[in-house]
Amino acid sequence: MSETAMVKEADSVEETYQRMKAKLEGVVPDFELQLKAELAFQINQLKRERNAVILGHNYMEPALYHSVPDYVGDSLQLSRISAETDADIIVFCGVKFMAETAKVLNPGKIVLIPDQQAGCSLAEGVSVEDVRALKERYPGVPVVTYVNTYADVKAESDYCCTSGNADKVIAHIMAQGYKKVIFLPDEFLARNTAREMGIPFVLSSLCGGDDSALVNLDQAVIGWKARCEVHEKFTVDDVLNARKQFPDVVILAHPECPPEVIELCDVSGSTKAMVDYVRDIDAPRYLLLTECSMGDNLAAEFPNREMVRLCSLRCEDMALITLEATLEALQKTQYQIEIAEDIIQRARLPIDRMIAIR
Numbered sequence: 236m237s238e239t240a241m242v243k244e245a246d247s248v249e250e251t252y253q254r255m256k257a258k259l260e261g262v263v264p265d266f267e268l269q270l271k272a273e274l275a276f277q278i279n280q281l282k283r284e285r286n287a288v289i290l291g292h293n294y295m296e297p298a299l300y301h302s303v304p305d306y307v308g309d310s311l312q313l314s315r316i317s318a319e320t321d322a323d324i325i326v327f328c329g330v331k332f333m334a335e336t337a338k339v340l341n342p343g344k345i346v347l348i349p350d351q352q353a354g355c356s357l358a359e360g361v362s363v364e365d366v367r368a369l370k371e372r373y374p375g376v377p378v379v380t381y382v383n384t385y386a387d388v389k390a391e392s393d394y395c396c397t398s399g400n401a402d403k404v405i406a407h408i409m410a411q412g413y414k415k416v417i418f419l420p421d422e423f424l425a426r427n428t429a430r431e432m433g434i435p436f437v438l439s440s441l442c443g444g445d446d447s448a449l450v451n452l453d454q455a456v457i458g459w460k461a462r463c464e465v466h467e468k469f470t471v472d473d474v475l476n477a478r479k480q481f482p483d484v485v486i487l488a489h490p491e492c493p494p495e496v497i498e499l500c501d502v503s504g505s506t507k508a509m510v511d512y513v514r515d516i517d518a519p520r521y522l523l524l525t526e527c528s529m530g531d532n533l534a535a536e537f538p539n540r541e542m543v544r545l546c547s548l549r550c551e552d553m554a555l556i557t558l559e560a561t562l563e564a565l566q567k568t569q570y571q572i573e574i575a576e577d578i579i580q581r582a583r584l585p586i587d588r589m590i591a592i593r
């Protein structure tokens with residue numbers, strides 16, 4: 236688990252600025268750092284006064300990522316922290332489905348998301364009605380939902396998973412004798428995981444696919460058609476061009492990328508897996524095929540690592556979470572995540588099952 240204690244204890248704006256500068260000089264322009272240090276100082280003061288914990292996803296902009304979160308990480312790490320924290324308020328610097336997961340895991344806490352428009356194309360790509368229709372079409376087949384879904388969809392599922400444990404969750408289900416799983420909603424994560432595990436993939440006919448092969452298949456992952464509007468944009472040409480310019484580059488891609496891109500990359504994994512790789516494995520240079528801020532965050536975290544900065548893809552939803560919005564969230568106790576009690580109860584089981592699979 237990454238814990239950022241960098242500016243937590245700073246007791247002036249100047250000290251906050253100096254600590255941020257030590258990390259972010261060369262990544263964030265100085266005039267911007269000065270403004271952000273002022274905000275970060277106020278946030279950290281308020282955080283202490285209100286007994287709040289701030290969780291920051293790896294995609295947060297560098298000035299936020301390196302200043303106010305008590306913990307940074309991927310979806311799975313932050314879910315685990317949410318379940319265990321005894322702070323009164325959880326401020327989730329990430330997107331709405333992540334904050335919802337925190338609320339489901341720790342319903343007694345006030346969970347805040349700094350901007351309530353921070354959605355996700357995957358979470359919006361599947362509805363409760365879709366899941367019910369899939370269960371009717373494939374009776375008895377367990378449903379695995381990616382954590383990038385809203386709580387009402389999780390409530391209809393048997394297991395949850397993240398990009399960090401999709402293979403483990405599918406293997407766990409199949410070890411209980413099931414031969415097929417429904418995997419929602421990310422088509423590419425499902426295809427990439429199925430390929431890695433050597434299991435055939437079939438796109439459900441309920442979203443325009445052809446599932447006629449299912450009757451003849453011993454095992455199968457049945458997928459849905461939603462995609463991440465950021466990762467789907469990476470192309471084979473991006474990989475080929477990067478390798479042409481930097482033949483010694485190690486390319487790491489998030490498994491939400493298209494399968495033909497993943498096949499050409501050196502490593503595929505969750506955002507945590509990418510952080511771990513860059514920290515632990517020596518390479519001449521690294522290229523991340525994922526949300527753009529992450530490359531900057533790692534460049535700042537590991538100044539002796541060379542990050543190739545070829546990407547310009549930002550997740551517009553993640554970008555809504557700024558230091559300004561985070562300060563306002565703490566000042567006004569906004570925006571509170573509210574989920575109906577019965578949905579919390581039902582969504583908890585698939586998440587707990589996931590967390591129990593190590």
Ligand code: 13P
Pocket residue numbers: 293308309310311383397398399463489491504505506507
């Ligand atoms: P991680 O779980 O790998 O952090 O990914 C979340 C996400 O939204 C990727 O686009």
Ligand code: SF4
Pocket residue numbers: 330354355356357358383463464465466491526550551552553
């Ligand atoms: Fe959703 Fe893609 Fe943004 Fe991740 S990067 S939050 S999957 S839209």
